């Protein structure tokens with residue numbers, strides 16, 4: 001180390017020492033300039049930089065202390081030393097303050113953006129679905145439907161026996177133990193109605209089931225209208241069960257080639273075979289669970305995920321009405 005100081009540092013420092021000795025006045029600026037140039041000269045010495053830096057940090061303060069004890073220049077060297085310390089301290093303070101200001105500004109900007117986004121979504125929702133009184137079917141691109149109970153006997157029997165179970169958006173897959181509800185008067189449909197405007201009283205339904213329906217609605221329609229509405233139809237303790245495409249499984253399957261791009265596209269956007277057969281949304285088990293929680297459903301479980309059903313991967317989620 002001593003050798004390194006002798007061979008590397010002393011030849012560098014000697015000229016400054018001479019300057020200090022002969023020209024005390026006005027040496028602060030030249031020394032600073034030369035310190036920079038020394039740094040520039042040291043920087044290419046990659047392999048030895050760390051060693052030199054260490055020596056620099058150890059010996060320069062010792063050198064300045066020693067010089068400070070020489071009466072002729074002690075005052076100036078002490079002043080130079082102090083200036084360097086002050087400069088470093090003030091730089092650190094400014095850096096800390098700038099960093100703090102930067103963090104605060106980031107937080108302020110992020111919260112402003114959040115607020116702007118919230119207002120934008122509120123305005124858009126009001127604009128599209130708000131006071132116009134449009135039905136949920138409008139969200140799915142269907143015309144407004146007047147509710148009509150087609151299978152009166154089946155419905156009355158289910159109500160009497162207190163096992164009113166609805167299969168919303170039954171389409172061509174009518175289930176025998178359920179009151180099948182669809183906006184289209186297809187064979188097997190027991191109630192022709194908009195799923196957002198059902199002819200059933202509040203807290204009167206034992207179970208609401210739907211398969212491949214909820215992806216037909218925009219997220220905000222689901223969040224603000226349909227989920228609270230369906231919950232309101234269920235009696236306390238009633239079951240809410242949904243089957244829908246499993247976006248998490250589909251993305252993975254598409255990425256690994258287990259699902260073709262065409263199938264991925266069709267399941268994502270809907271088959272688009274008839275008016276209203278368009279998808280507005282995709283869910284993962286996790287994202288739908290959050291929505292059900294927000295809507296107040298309890299005891300949420302996901303009995304099935306990533307199940308192949310034709311072109312699609314689907315999951316099933318169950319929640320209980322409070």
Ligand SMILES: C[S@@+](CC[C@H](N)C(=O)[O-])C[C@H]1O[C@@H](n2cnc3c(N)ncnc32)[C@H](O)[C@@H]1O
Nearest residue numbers: 136137140169170171182183193194195211212
């Ligand atoms: C993709 S199909 C699903 C059919 C069946 N549940 C299945 O699992 O294959 C969606 C069905 O929901 C119906 N539907 C879409 N929006 C509706 C709404 N707002 N009200 C009532 N039915 C709706 C459509 O008419 C269609 O029959």
